Amino acid sequence: MARTFRLWEKKRGDRRTGSPLVGGLGEALFFGVLFLLGSVSSAYLIAAHGLGAAPPLRQPGFGFWLMVLVVVSFMLIGGSGVVYTVLQVGTSAERRSALARRAAQFDLLSDALLVRRAYPTIPPDANLTNSPGVRLAYRLPVTHAGPWVLFVSTAFFLVWNSIAVVLGMVALRGHLAARPDWYLSVFVLALAAIGVWATYFFVHQVLRHTGIGPTTVEISDHPLWPGRTYDLYVSQTGRFHIRSFEVLLVCEEEATYRQGTDLRTERCRVHAQELYRREEFRIEPGDAFEVECRLPVPALAMHSLQTHHNAVHWMVLVRNDAASWPLIERSFPVVVLPGEVAEVRP
Amino acid sequence: MIEPLISIRLEGGQRQFRPGEQLRCEYQLDAVDPADVQSVEASVLWHTEGKGDEDLGVHFFERLVPSDVEGEDLCALRRLATVLPKSPLTYAGVLVKVRWCVRIRAFLRRGKEVFFEQSFVLGDVPPARSVCAPVSTAPERTHAPEDQF
Numbered sequence: 001m002a003r004t005f006r007l008w009e010k011k012r013g014d015r016r017t018g019s020p021l022v023g024g025l026g027e028a029l030f031f032g033v034l035f036l037l038g039s040v041s042s043a044y045l046i047a048a049h050g051l052g053a054a055p056p057l058r059q060p061g062f063g064f065w066l067m068v069l070v071v072v073s074f075m076l077i078g079g080s081g082v083v084y085t086v087l088q089v090g091t092s093a094e095r096r097s098a099l100a101r102r103a104a105q106f107d108l109l110s111d112a113l114l115v116r117r118a119y120p121t122i123p124p125d126a127n128l129t130n131s132p133g134v135r136l137a138y139r140l141p142v143t144h145a146g147p148w149v150l151f152v153s154t155a156f157f158l159v160w161n162s163i164a165v166v167l168g169m170v171a172l173r174g175h176l177a178a179r180p181d182w183y184l185s186v187f188v189l190a191l192a193a194i195g196v197w198a199t200y201f202f203v204h205q206v207l208r209h210t211g212i213g214p215t216t217v218e219i220s221d222h223p224l225w226p227g228r229t230y231d232l233y234v235s236q237t238g239r240f241h242i243r244s245f246e247v248l249l250v251c252e253e254e255a256t257y258r259q260g261t262d263l264r265t266e267r268c269r270v271h272a273q274e275l276y277r278r279e280e281f282r283i284e285p286g287d288a289f290e291v292e293c294r295l296p297v298p299a300l301a302m303h304s305l306q307t308h309h310n311a312v313h314w315m316v317l318v319r320n321d322a323a324s325w326p327l328i329e330r331s332f333p334v335v336v337l338p339g340e341v342a343e344v345r346p
Numbered sequence: 347m348i349e350p351l352i353s354i355r356l357e358g359g360q361r362q363f364r365p366g367e368q369l370r371c372e373y374q375l376d377a378v379d380p381a382d383v384q385s386v387e388a389s390v391l392w393h394t395e396g397k398g399d400e401d402l403g404v405h406f407f408e409r410l411v412p413s414d415v416e417g418e419d420l421c422a423l424r425r426l427a428t429v430l431p432k433s434p435l436t437y438a439g440v441l442v443k444v445r446w447c448v449r450i451r452a453f454l455r456r457g458k459e460v461f462f463e464q465s466f467v468l469g470d471v472p473p474a475r476s477v478c479a480p481v482s483t484a485p486e487r488t489h490a491p492e493d494q495f
Contacts, residue, residue, distance in 0.1 A: 021457065092451050092459075094389040098407035120403065121434040253474070255398030255441040266397055268440045270474035302437050302471045307401035310394045310442045338365055338433045338469060 035078025133218030213237030435469030
């Protein structure tokens with residue numbers, strides 16, 4: 001009995017325990033009831049309006065149109081839910097995927113789509129090759145999460161310190177009037193402590209984005225093929241004493257998965273190849289530290305991969321360890337194609 | 347009740363293929379009355395395994411119903427052939443794994459379905475492992491001019 005009617009089921013992503021047929025029936029029932037509710041309600045509204053016997057709320061006006069909007073949305077959500085559920089029942093995952101692939105082929109024949117057809121699951125490199133370089137063929141774009149961290153830290157710094165200042169003034173006024181509120185005072189001290197940390201973090205982020213100059217990476221060709229070697233040019237501006245400066249070719253795996261209602265992403269570095277390293281030197285204002293090096297792609301490298309939930313990313317990573325600064329890493333994505341010369345073992 | 351049997355045989359027993367190479371295989375259903383088989387789906391597909399949610403891509407797909415075949419017998423030995431794509435290659439990573447297989451799915455009466463798959467390897471990418479520190483390889487040519495500051 002417990003096996004037939006389970007109250008709780010396990011679910012991870014699209015996989016779940018229990019009967020898919022029963023699940024489909026439950027979904028169809030839910031959306032069917034929603035559709036029925038919407039249909040009956042809209043029929044009632046229209047009929048009442050037509051007969052002129054509607055209560056005041058259902059007379060034409062804001063309330064009436066709001067109700068029409070709600071019941072029509074019930075109809076649309078319920079109807080499309082029923083159709084979607086019926087299409088899912090009795091259809092294999094392979095058939096759905098084949099239908100989706102066929103539908104995608106009706107798309108316009110753009111260059112990106114042609115590349116995608118020739119190399120399925122490999123991300124297009126159009127955005128990586130649309131900027132010509134000064135020394136070499138292409139200037140690679142940089143990707144990093146820095147701007148978001150700066151935005152969040154700025155918002156937190158402003159909001160938190162505003163609250164702390166207002167409450168601090170209230171507490172101070174109580175002290176000046178000889179009617180101190182000690183609970184509020186202690187609370188304000190705690191707020192101020194966090195405010196000091198928020199200010200430090202905000203200043204740190206601002207300096208990090210403005211103090212260290214831009215990093216430029218150019219490459220002789222793109223996309224990359226396993227077993228081939230490319231020229232790389234890296235330029236770093238700013239004003240600081242560098243403890244170590246590294247250029248790496250890095251491959252990272254990325255997996256996205258649902259855990260309950262959360263969407264989580266996990267990354268793992270599976271290849272890190274040092275292309276250049278130099279220690280203990282200075283970059284002066286107005287000067288740029290420039291380096292040319294070679295980028296050999298491993299002969300049996302896994303190609304770049306991008307699917308809905310999984311990815312393999314290749315990138316040139318510039319790691320800058322400067323005195324009095326936190327370690328700064330800037331990544332420049334590249335696309336590696338599958339090797340065509342690799343011998344297959346029998 | 348005996349479960350229906352599905353057998354898949356890759357031609358020549360080959361289990362590893364190059365991108366662009368042709369895959370040929372035979373498949374057959376046994377231990378089931380042909381009248382009970384409503385349809386058969388043959389697919390050549392890749393799917394992911396590992397930490398992330400599963401992704402699936404169908405490279406070849408064929409759905410047969412009794413009226414599509416001679417004698418309306420879906421259990422008879424059938425063949426499929428397809429040229430394999432250039433990607434994605436089979437990959438055994440740390441978080442992400444890509445597997446290729448031939449999958450045969452049979453839909454029987456009363457909503458029952460059975461499937462069997464035969465995996466194979468596309469390409470020759472070695473397994474990956476996590477790296478904590480960079481693996482240093484001597485660059486072929488590096489230079490940083492001393493007078494560039």
